[in-house]
Amino acid sequence: MQLSIQSLAAIAIDLQSGLSQRDRFQRLINSLRQLLSCDAAALLRFEGQQFTPLAIDGLTQDVLGRRFALGDHPRLEAIARAGNVVRFPATSDLPDPYDGLIPDHGSLKVHACIGLPLFAEQDLIGALTFDSLNPMQFDRFSNEELRLIGVLAAGALNNALLLEMLEQQSFTPLTTTSANSTGAPEEMIGLSPLMQQLKREINIVAASDLNVLITGETGVGKELVTRAIHQKSSRASKPLVYLNCAALPESVAESELFGHVKGAFTGAIQHRIGKFELADNGTLFLDEIGELSLSLQAKLLRVIQYGDLQRVGDDHNKRVNVRILAATNSDLKQAVVDGLFRADLYHRLSVFPIVVPPLRERVSDIALLAGFFCERCRIKLGLSQLTLPPATLARLEHYAWPGNIRELEHAVYRAAILARATQNSTELELLPAHFNLQAESLPDTVNTALPETIIQADLATMTQHFQRNVIYKTLAECDMNWAAAARRLHIDSGNLHRLAKRLGLK
Ligand SMILES: Nc1ncnc2c1ncn2[C@@H]1O[C@H](COP(=O)(O)OP(=O)(O)OP(=O)(O)O)[C@@H](O)[C@H]1O
Ligand SMILES: [Mg+2]
Structure with a gap:
């Protein structure tokens, strides 16, 4: 027996300590890596046919954001299918999910690898993986010893999952799981304190039936948050109906929202149900609510207040039971002050405001998110590996x-x-140079105010500086889509291209 009773007992005791779940798993993985003196160790949870790393040691941080689908990772699939310790021979040609992800070893391949499937009763709930660059590293440990480690870890993981289920049960109808239209689970990646806070707020507000106003800069994940709230709410089995208020021409807006009856106006050749009725007993997501005209705001307020609506051209009232989740990246409070948004509607919607923080305020999530997108991209491009060296993550x-x-x-x-175009391989490294961030680099928030050095310049220079910043900000908000930016700036798209070229933006 290589492993002493004392060392195993120490691990078992650690697992009972009063740390947070995440810290407990981290301690477990650190101790196990030490105990087996290997280069990398990971605890993975198995759910929905994929492995999610819960704690890692010896691997780059972005691994925590990667999700390993069973079908894409033959080694993990072998571990999942085995009822027992799996030892991969050093000569195994099955790709290792961690190849290239052990820092300071460049593209060096993992040599020895063992996997322990973790079970609760008959169900696979997770796995432990150990990797070593030394091909003989695990030879001295017997299967019994490794199984013992597996049993300890499985017990701890199962307890954690049971606790999590109990916590969720108080709010979530058990029949629903969060899944998008493709059926794949839609996860919010991120472990930063701000992200954990956001997830707590989502759980709390989902359980209530309050209207929610979700604010945050462009691309922070407001839509993802909205779907999470709906999926965790008691309305989850009912529809979540989407309406983008910015893309709603005034002429059809009322009919879109409330429907119309046949003959209500020219072209109304048959009855039509509006979004409100479609969302009855479910949730209506009003995206870019700040773009709603004042007259529609008044009509919306009425439905929220009284729960009944009239189809266009109909004198009858219809009762609806709809929960509203509204999102905006504009400052709605300021819009109220400016008289562009009704104060009464604002107060009705923002009973429970949720602010989704910008990415730059949760820097520790960047590695996880980059890993998450890398793994997705790897599958999409059919690559065998796609890694982010430390210099890239730092950038x-x-x-x-x-x-x-x-x-x-x-x-x-x-x-x-x-990277694919320049590196002739299926194992790619994303280098800082592959990210054109310099050109896109911005001050922390786009500053349309003029810096000291510019204020002393002539009017033309100051104007150009201002134009550059406004165009860049708009472009970023429009997802670098020039046509959309041109529309938003009310300028012909050809002119915007010419102007951008003249300003050195292209
Ligand atoms: N925490 C997260 N984990 C994984 N993916 C995320 C996360 N947050 C956002 N995303 C992804 O980022 C993209 C942008 O998110 P989303 O569309 O929800 O942003 P938004 O706040 O609604 O932006 P906009 O204001 O421009 O409408 C989506 O592809 C979404 O899936
Ligand atoms: Mg959005």
Whole structure:
């Protein structure tokens, strides 16, 4: 027996300590890596046919954001199918999910690898993986010893999952799981304190039936938050109906919201149900609520206050039971002050305001999100590995991300395409140079105020500086889509291109 009773007992005692769940798992993984003196150790949870890393040691931080689908990872699949300790021979040609993810070893391949499936009764709930660059590393440990470790970890993981289920049960109808239209689970990646706070707020507000106003900069995940609230609410089995208020021409807006009867206006050749009725007993998501005209705001307020509506051209009232989740990236409070948004509607909607923080305020999530998008991108491009060396992660963490998570997602995809074009391999490394962040770099918040050095310049220079910033900000908000930015700036798209070129933005 290589492992002493004392060392195993110490681990068992640690697992009972009063730390947070995450810290407990981290301690477990640190101790196990030491005990087996290997290069990398990970505890993974198995759910919905994928493995989610819960604690890692010896692997790059972005691994915590990666999600390993069973079908995409033959080694993990082998572990999941085995009822027992799996030892992969050093000569195994199955790709290891951690190849290239052990820092300071560059693209060096993992040599020895063992996996322990973790069970609760008959169900697979997770796995432990240990990797070593030394091919003989695990030879001296017997299967019995390793199984013992597996049993300890499985017990701890199962307890944690049971607790989590109990906590969730108090709010969540058990029949629903969060899934998007493709059926894949839609997860909010992030472990930063701000993200944990946000997840707590989502749980609290989801359980209530209050209307919620979700604010935050462009690309921070407001839509994701909205879907999470709906999915965790008692209305989860009913529809979540989406309406983008910015894309609503005034002429059809009322009919979109409330429906119309046949003959209500020219072209109304048949009855039509509006979004409110479609969302009856469910949730109505009013995206970009700040763009709603004052007259529609008044009509919306009426439905919220009295719960009844009239289809256009109909004198009869219809009762509806709809929960409203509204989102905006504009400052609605300021809009109220400016007389562009009704104060009474604002107060009705913002009973429980949720603010989604910008990415630059949760820097520790950047590595996880980058890992998450890398893994997705790897699958999409059919690559065997896609890694983020430390220099790249550092660069990503020092960038302000004015377009937030959407910008990061696109940046990773762009970088991968670039890397693929320059590195002739299916194992790609994303280098800082693949991210064109310098050109897109911005001060922390886009500053339309003039810096000291510019104030002393002539009017033309000051104007150009202002134009550059406004165009850049608008572009970032429009997801770097020039046509959309041109529309928002009320300028012909050809003119915007010419202006941008003249200002050195292109
Ligand atoms: N925590 C997260 N984890 C994983 N993906 C995320 C997360 N937050 C946002 N995303 C992804 O980033 C993209 C942008 O998110 P979303 O559309 O929800 O932003 P938004 O706040 O509604 O932006 P906008 O104001 O421009 O409408 C989406 O692809 C979304 O899936
Ligand atoms: Mg959105």
